[in-house]
Amino acid sequence: MEPVFLTFVFVLAIFLGFELISKVPSTLHTPLMSGSNAISGITLIGSLASVKAGNATVAIILGTLAVAFATINVVGGYAVTNRMLEMFKKKDDGGAK
Numbered sequence: 001m002e003p004v005f006l007t008f009v010f011v012l013a014i015f016l017g018f019e020l021i022s023k024v025p026s027t028l029h030t031p032l033m034s035g036s037n038a039i040s041g042i043t044l045i046g047s048l049a050s051v052k053a054g055n056a057t058v059a060i061i062l063g064t065l066a067v068a069f070a071t072i073n074v075v076g077g078y079a080v081t082n083r084m085l086e087m088f089k090k091k092d093d094g095g096a097k
Helices: 003-022 026-053 057-086
Strands: none
């Protein structure tokens, strides 16, 4: 594909993503983030395959960066989701009856 067409699709995806995310209410943000963590897991697997299959130095460097960023996104997303879910658990009264 031509670089101009790919750039157009990329810019269109940025605008569409911004519009969709800005319309999401804050109460739905955490469940949607959990779903996006699953997508980032798929990205992580794809980037690992890219690193393994890449013969060019540029492909290996980009694949390694993709692995690093996808890992940060998955771990950070699950940490934030876990922290949000902890807010909904009942607190123990310290042995009060």
